[in-house]
Amino acid sequence: xxxxxxxxxxxxxxxxxxxxxxxxxxxxxxxxxTGTKEGCGVGECGACTVIMEGKAVNACIVLAIEANGKxxxxxxxxxxxxxxxxxxxxxxxxxxxxxxxCTPGMILSTKVLLDKNKTPTDQEIRKGLEGNFCxxxxxxxxxxxxxxxxxxxxx
Amino acid sequence: xxxxxxxxxxxxxxxxxxxxxxxxALKNQKGSAxxxxxxxxxxxxxxxxxxxxxxxxxxxxxxxxxxxxxxxDGSRLTIGSLATIxxxxxxxxxxxxxxxxFQAASSIGSPQVRNRGTFAGNICTAVPSADSAPALLTLEAxxxxxxxxxxxTVPISKFFTGPRMTxxxxxxxxxxxxxxxxxxxxxxxxxxxSPRHSMDLAIVGVAVLGVSENGVCKDVKIxxxxxxxTPIRAPMAEAMLKxxxxxxxxxxxxxxxxxxxxxxxDDHRASQEYRCDMVYAxxxxxxxxxxxx
Numbered sequence: 001x002x003x004x005x006x007x008x009x010x011x012x013x014x015x016x017x018x019x020x021x022x023x024x025x026x027x028x029x030x031x032x033x034t035g036t037k038e039g040c041g042v043g044e045c046g047a048c049t050v051i052m053e054g055k056a057v058n059a060c061i062v063l064a065i066e067a068n069g070k071x072x073x074x075x076x077x078x079x080x081x082x083x084x085x086x087x088x089x090x091x092x093x094x095x096x097x098x099x100x101x102c103t104p105g106m107i108l109s110t111k112v113l114l115d116k117n118k119t120p121t122d123q124e125i126r127k128g129l130e131g132n133f134c135x136x137x138x139x140x141x142x143x144x145x146x147x148x149x150x151x152x153x154x155x
Numbered sequence: 156x157x158x159x160x161x162x163x164x165x166x167x168x169x170x171x172x173x174x175x176x177x178x179x180a181l182k183n184q185k186g187s188a189x190x191x192x193x194x195x196x197x198x199x200x201x202x203x204x205x206x207x208x209x210x211x212x213x214x215x216x217x218x219x220x221x222x223x224x225x226x227x228d229g230s231r232l233t234i235g236s237l238a239t240i241x242x243x244x245x246x247x248x249x250x251x252x253x254x255x256x257f258q259a260a261s262s263i264g265s266p267q268v269r270n271r272g273t274f275a276g277n278i279c280t281a282v283p284s285a286d287s288a289p290a291l292l293t294l295e296a297x298x299x300x301x302x303x304x305x306x307x308t309v310p311i312s313k314f315f316t317g318p319r320m321t322x323x324x325x326x327x328x329x330x331x332x333x334x335x336x337x338x339x340x341x342x343x344x345x346x347x348x349s350p351r352h353s354m355d356l357a358i359v360g361v362a363v364l365g366v367s368e369n370g371v372c373k374d375v376k377i378x379x380x381x382x383x384x385t386p387i388r389a390p391m392a393e394a395m396l397k398x399x400x401x402x403x404x405x406x407x408x409x410x411x412x413x414x415x416x417x418x419x420x421d422d423h424r425a426s427q428e429y430r431c432d433m434v435y436a437x438x439x440x441x442x443x444x445x446x447x448x
Contacts, residue, residue: 061194
């Protein structure tokens, strides 16, 4: 076991992890933050997307030990108490989800995209979300949700 | 049906602080260690139990300076082994001077994969469809490799030895990829054809680098990915164009010739026949872009 320190959603944690534990294993099982989903497990589908040091990563193919000392945002870190983040509000209002399994990843990829680009085009939205698969195939509403989220965030 | 475990097999983890430490750790493990950079290929391979489980993984990310991308006095681009694919796909210098590398980097995986995966790792994994390879072949890049005793430089054309095989020995580490700046006025392009626009492997990848003067081809390099056991150049097609006046008939003829240079596989992504047809179509398209008036 190895000792690591993580800052997840603004909270510091000291944890003992196996070298072979993924960041996803630790987030879901040690920290019980089950908003982050495990889909394919090999970095293809984006269901496990979290933000590490400002960048979207697939937590299923990052070792927990590699994340030592890093700041991580999961879907639980977006809302402010009962008040949803504007991106979450937009997904709810537009209906940018069906089964909801891909949604945490979609929303976190959207956050990284909108933090960098406040007025993305449809093409830029699709490119920004290219690593997040929705198997209900509701991409049209997802793209629309991102546009509405961008408007909300511009104020 | 491949066996797939959700958990990784057990291994130890080393985080050396210097290159020397990493090389001696690699030597001491005598082939039972794996060099680890971005992990976007290695971790899925381990989860799928595709490769023997190493006793330990040696993470290079503790070594400072390996993630640099430098552009020395306009003569060459140096890509450190830890430079991420994102770092290339977001570099204004790469976009301006090495557009085919920029296109290759942007076409790999997804933002999540590009943020972790390294550009050098893409050639170390050495799948025939590696997007970075055709562009590097046309740019005649060199690969700097360090072993326990000496450092050596290998031209990219000699780097790949077969599907997922390279000249890298188990006790060696790739240090950097060095890309000479192409001749002024040359144009480069990388075109990727894949069943999906994103998160997919190329069924054909074509890179072309060319210079023309008054409608005459001064120099051209054509490289193909995913259509042979390794990424390849198409020297006969290049020879047909060099020194000749560029016409659409000549481009067509050279693109057709490129088919003769490849030996693609049949798989679920595309049949051999389709890949051959697409080598023609994509090479023609790439040549047209490079030699457009």
